[in-house]
Amino acid sequence: MRRNKRSVTVAMFLALLLVLLTACQTTENDPVTDETTEAAEVDQTEAAATEEDSEASEQGDVLSFTPGSYEGEAEGFGGPIKVAVTVDEAAIQTVEVLEENETIGIGTKALELLSEDILAKQSIGVDMVSGCTYTSVGFLAAVTEALEQSGVNMDAARAVVQEEPVSTEVQTIETEIVIIGGGGSGMGAALTASEQGAKVVLLEKMPFLGGAMAISGGSVVGPTSDYQQAEGIEDSADLFYEDLLLNGHINDEQISRLYADNVGDMFNWLQNEVGVKFEGFTSAPEYQADRIGKLTGGSPEMAETIRNKLAETDVEVYLNTRATELIKEGDTIVGVKAEGADGSQYEVRAKATLLATGGFGNEKEMLQPPYDTALYYGPVSSTGDGHKMAIDVGAMTHNMEYGKIYPNGVEVSPGFAKSTVTASSEVLRNRSGILVDRSGKRVLDESGSYASIRDIMLEQEDQTLFILMDKENWDVFQQLNIDTRTLTNTEVERGISNEGAAPPLIATNSDIKTAAETVGVDGDALVETVENFNAYYEAGNDEEFGREIKMPIGEGPYYIIEQKPRFATTLGGLKITTNFEVLDENEQPIDGLFAVGEIVAGPQGDDSMPGANLGWAFTSGHLAGKQLAEKVAE
Incomplete structure (x- = not known):
């Protein structure tokens, strides 16, 4: 193994960053800031030179390496990323991550996708993974440092490979339930509905499942659960309901009651059937009892457990696929139109359409003071897509000024x-x-x-x-x-x-x-x-x-x-019934349209308590999954 002194200059790194930002195919309203990175100012002359180099490399520069294995290191989202790149005379053979501390299932997924892309295209001029900018930039900088030691022409190594255009012919998918959004509520609904025998399609616009759940604080409330009772903690649904109203002030009391009455069963399911692990309970000043379930390994490990469980089911998961428009025939929602990151077009037709798209914290135009000026720390995917689609078909919104x-x-x-x-x-x-x-x-x-x-x-x-x-x-x-x-x-x-x-x-x-x-x-x-x-x-x-x-x-x-x-968390959204039916502006159910999770207004009023956001996500998703499976089987 040959290890040379680092030679990545600041100018070269900024040029690389410019190429990456230009090449990265991000979705609309996706500012690539989930793992936030600082803006870099690049000299216009240097930018022009970089563009010329890229064009020249596309015209036929050949990769030529000094065979060997070379290491590089750069800062990622969670700390240093260290890689080893092995090359022969003419090709990159392997890209191995030696050290990293990235978020499980998100940053680690980005490392996997980037490695595969580099090997397939034989280039580091690849798209960054949406939602993982820090990880992407750090990984590509580390690979760049490694390749510089191999003697390769770096302009050729950065060449952007043009991909074949994808057919824009609309593909029709028939299912019983289509779930839009692969966060906690969407995954919970998909798991449960599939367990009940329903045919489910799950659409997620990001390249990974998890949503806000995967990067949250790492706790889930579990009042009245078997685990809480085994710990000898006195609690009740009534006490939890009381705390929800006391803290939330303007709750939709029917939805808060639904939450309180079903959260214990959800916790039992999450722990005993899904396999999520907990380490006892703690409390907070907002609660009258110790009911905050502490997650073993935090939210990243929980999210990975749920992803693995979902992979064992028959749920059809479409990643990098953004829902764009609800399909309405007469007064009924019969599915959704969607678009893949590669331009693929879909129409998913279903008996039930479930919105689990999360909040709108990363959509500044939808925010009101003081949220529009507060520091954002949530996922880039929280752009209010579900809210917008529902409003377009006449849905009522409620409490949109709260977060x-x-x-x-x-x-x-x-x-x-x-x-x-x-x-x-x-x-x-x-x-x-x-x-x-x-x-x-x-x-x-x-x-x-x-x-x-x-x-x-x-x-x-x-x-x-x-x-x-x-x-x-x-x-x-x-x-x-x-x-x-x-x-x-x-x-x-x-x-x-x-x-x-x-x-x-x-x-x-x-x-x-x-x-x-x-x-x-x-x-x-x-x-x-x-x-x-x-x-x-x-x-x-x-x-x-x-x-x-x-x-x-x-x-x-x-x-x-x-x-x-x-x-990060918005508390306003759609108004629903206790059957998760979305209400229109006359407070009547919109046939075929349902909602769970953060997109729903009311369960926590104008404030949320520790562990209660994930508690609501899983409770609403699990319960809606049961109800919709029964409905489509009728």
Whole structure:
């Protein structure tokens, strides 16, 4: 194996990025920002030269390598991606990923697809995987570094291979149930309906299944489940229903009741039949009982378990296939038109059409304040496709002005966040992290609900608070971020090196005052705040906010990191019956059209609780799958 010094220059990497962004076939309204990446400014002369090189390479440059195996490494979404590329004199033989920490089933799927594409086309001038920009750019940069060591003409290696045009003749698919959207609710409905004997087609516009579920916080509520009862936890459907209404304020009470009465059965099915693994229950200030089921391996492992279970069924899954228009004949929805990423055209005709398309958090034109300015951290697929198609056939929308903002975002690129929810909650609730504003003062009991922190945060002039941690707390905080595949060490290092000039705002120093002033926080006031906090610990009484302080702030170096509003989940959408029928503007069911998951308004009102989004996704999907299977069998 030959290992040379890295030679990928900044200019070459930016040129590569330009080619990739130009070549990438993304779907309409898909800004390629799920695994968000920073915009790169490329000199126009360099861009023109890159285009000329690409054209020249298409005219007949031949690949010629020095045989061997070469390694390359670059930063991906979850950390470094390390590859080994093996070549002979004339071809790329293998592309092997040696190290990665990408999201299971999403980033890892992108690595698989990109490797296959490079080998098939014998070129790194391939399309990025939609929804996996960070992973795609990192992987291709690593492969580029490896190939540069092989002596190949890099212009030839970057040649864009022109594919044969696909027929635009419409293909008709007949089924009993067509499900639009392959997230938690759609996969849950598909699994259940198939188990009940129904013929199911599942359409997903992304190149992978999972949706928001696969990148969520990693918990599912399970009140009244067998597992919760076995743990000796007292709970009931009535208590959960009460919490839904108390937290949600403007719920559709019939749908909330439906949720509360069926969530336990859903949890039993998810655990016992699908095979999703849990590690006990925890609670949150919003709940009257410990009912948040903690997922083993988090959401990525759960999503992979469900994908594998779905693969065992007869469900026909069409990936990279976007639904474009509901088919209406008379007053009845009889299916949907769809288009593949390669231009293939479909008409899927069915007895029941189920919308499971998620929310519209990534469709700025549909958002209202404060959601239109909050940092986005959700999937690129949340563009309101289902909402738009349903509105076009006369569906009623409800609560469209509401969404869920969490108070623990870190701005890793302009307008986009990563969530530190697990790490932030640990240091604020169970350790000695404190939350301060720019004046250097604490603003509330940090162990309180997300909603209480969010409300204080939104009152700030720049909607920013900061967590201060000692070295011991920071080590726990950042390890949790690594374990949950969120904030990477590279992003932390970049934030520190920015020295407060640009996000993410992160500072470290053995002196609290110096660290604070680096990110624009009053240093003298923060020193006093820390002294007061430690005095409250010694006295056993937080005189300011009544927090139960479990440990003092210890030795440095100290770390300060921004916390900003982050947003992904929308709470507005279609109004439905308890049979999941979509209602029209006169509140009458639209024959043949049904909806589940985030596209439905009402189950959680104007706010959502921890674990309740996934709880609703699976409960609605599982129950609708049962009901529709029975309906189409009539």
